[in-house]
Amino acid sequence: MIVCSCHAVSDQALRAAAAGGLSHREVVAATRAGTDCGHCAEAVARIVQDQGPCRGANACPGCPRRASA
Template sequence: MIVCSCHALTHHHIEAEVAAGARCTREVSAACRAGTDCGNCVRNISAIIRHARAQSEIIVLETAV
C-alpha cells in the first residue's frame, strides 16, 4: 500500500525504516523523506510506527516468559 504519494513510498519502506531504528515520524522523514511535502501521510506513518512498537513489545514479552 502506498503511504506517501509525494515520494511513492509504500508501507514496506516505512516498516524498513522503523526496523532500522526510526522511532518517530521525524526520524522516518529524515531517513526516507516520507511526510516532508504535503504531510497527508504523517498519520499513517505514526500508525505504522505504533503498530511496529506494539509488535516488538509482544515479542519481548513472549521471549521473557
C-alpha cells in the first residue's frame, strides 16, 4: 500500500528501511516520505516506530528488537 503519495513510498519500503536499523530521520531521508505535503508524516512515524528497534526505558530486556546502546 502506498503511504506517501507524493513520493510513491509504500509501507513495505518503510518497514524494510526501519527493519534494517535506520532511525526515523534516516528512513525519511532515504525514502523522502513525508518531505513534501506532510500528510503522511504521522503514518510514516507510526510504521517506523512499529518496525524499528525498541528504544528507551520501555524496551524489554532480552527482546531481539531492543536497540543496542
